[in-house]
Amino acid sequence: MKHMCLSYPLIEMTDLELVSSPLGALRQGERDSLMTTSDTHPDEGPSMGSKLVGADTIQMYMSVLAVPILHYILLLILFASKLNRASDLLHLVFDNCGRKVIRTCTETKYCVKQFKMNILKNNWYTESCDMWPGGTFSFEVKEILHQEKSPYQDIIVCDTTSFGRVLILDGIIQCTEKDEFSYQEMLSFLALCSHKNPEKVLIVGGGDGGVAREVSKHPKVKEIVQVEIDARVVEVSKKYLPYMSVGFNSEKLTLHIGDGFEFMKNHSNEFDVILTDSSDPVGPAVSLFQENYFALMKSALKPNGIVCSQAGTFWNDLDLVTNTLKYCRNQFPVGAYAYTSVPTYPSGLIGFVLGSLDPDVKFDSPQITFTKEEERAMKLKYYNSDIHKAAFTLPTFLRNQLN
Numbered sequence: 001m002k003h004m005c006l007s008y009p010l011i012e013m014t015d016l017e018l019v020s021s022p023l024g025a026l027r028q029g030e031r032d033s034l035m036t037t038s039d040t041h042p043d044e045g046p047s048m049g050s051k052l053v054g055a056d057t058i059q060m061y062m063s064v065l066a067v068p069i070l071h072y073i074l075l076l077i078l079f080a081s082k083l084n085r086a087s088d089l090l091h092l093v094f095d096n097c098g099r100k101v102i103r104t105c106t107e108t109k110y111c112v113k114q115f116k117m118n119i120l121k122n123n124w125y126t127e128s129c130d131m132w133p134g135g136t137f138s139f140e141v142k143e144i145l146h147q148e149k150s151p152y153q154d155i156i157v158c159d160t161t162s163f164g165r166v167l168i169l170d171g172i173i174q175c176t177e178k179d180e181f182s183y184q185e186m187l188s189f190l191a192l193c194s195h196k197n198p199e200k201v202l203i204v205g206g207g208d209g210g211v212a213r214e215v216s217k218h219p220k221v222k223e224i225v226q227v228e229i230d231a232r233v234v235e236v237s238k239k240y241l242p243y244m245s246v247g248f249n250s251e252k253l254t255l256h257i258g259d260g261f262e263f264m265k266n267h268s269n270e271f272d273v274i275l276t277d278s279s280d281p282v283g284p285a286v287s288l289f290q291e292n293y294f295a296l297m298k299s300a301l302k303p304n305g306i307v308c309s310q311a312g313t314f315w316n317d318l319d320l321v322t323n324t325l326k327y328c329r330n331q332f333p334v335g336a337y338a339y340t341s342v343p344t345y346p347s348g349l350i351g352f353v354l355g356s357l358d359p360d361v362k363f364d365s366p367q368i369t370f371t372k373e374e375e376r377a378m379k380l381k382y383y384n385s386d387i388h389k390a391a392f393t394l395p396t397f398l399r400n401q402l403n
Helices: 028-034 048-082 180-192 210-215 231-240 242-249 260-265 283-289 291-300 318-331 372-377 385-391 396-402
Strands: 090-094 118-121 124-127 137-149 154-160 165-169 172-176 200-205 223-228 253-257 271-277 301-312 334-341 349-356
Touching: 137 231, 154 231, 165 231, 172 180, 180 210, 180 271, 180 301, 180 334, 180 349, 180 385, 200 210, 200 260, 210 223, 210 242, 210 271, 223 231, 231 242, 231 253, 242 253, 260 291, 271 291, 291 301, 291 318, 291 349, 301 318, 318 334, 318 349, 318 396, 334 385
Parallel strands: 200 223, 200 271, 223 253, 271 301
Antiparallel strands: 090 118, 118 124, 124 137, 137 154, 154 165, 165 172, 301 349, 334 349
């Protein structure tokens, strides 16, 4: 899952306008009358008349302040009634960082990149961040199907005009109905088909169920163990994203709700393949892109085991790709970078870093191939042996950078 905070919803005043200042709402004549300190005896100091004017002033302030207070109450009612759908009066503003803040994540210790606010406004969702400065990605939202704050992240599922249903976690697009299969198939089969006998597979993350769906299709896979930290992502996906969450129905699968780090610490030398379906390197997910994570995966592998992790796009963050591959190669005798096309991800691409304990593995030459009949039977939409080889064919500048 590609990406992994929803700040407090902000409501834009459109037809309803707040009075910016009580004095600003008073007519000039009323302001002049407030400046009067006595009626007819200026030499005698303040009179009873001035005290009456003071009382009128208090009453006038109270009447003026009542207007914005009533507006706020009305807007709260509007917010409560409109929260489940996109509305012209409703702005949902996201800060993409490790903990919940408003408008900025520069003071958050988990942040690696400062993300701009991702906004749902006037039925259009816009995603932008400093990983791709000067650009945004937007799509039209028909309806907000679900929104909640889980113990770990904000979860939104919406229905869109062009991309079907979309899962958004902490303000970042994770997958869309239109193109999710490209990511799920490539993350799964690049690793599975590079191993001669991938009988036991561990999936870290992947709460939408898409990777489990693909792994369960592989004829040599006998057992799948999945560790997902957020049970609510699983439950929401089962309800709103059935085309992906069908993966949870596999008889091969055992699902654990918990921390993937802790799970692997207690399961050494156990898996043939480990797949990490992580969010972007923001917040706690930063740890999944560090060398100690590759070392931990290595310890959980059987001899000749293979790992595959989401690793970003070289167009938007070449340093991330370079460092992630370096960490992988520091732990594994063979490491490689591959990529695939996903239109709703930044730059339209997403990459993967693969590592193998088998020094003879050549990732661009799959160990297992499928016939066209097998591909149809497995309902593969994107992956095939040719696309496997092509995924490791890199542009010259990238090849030079990574080698």
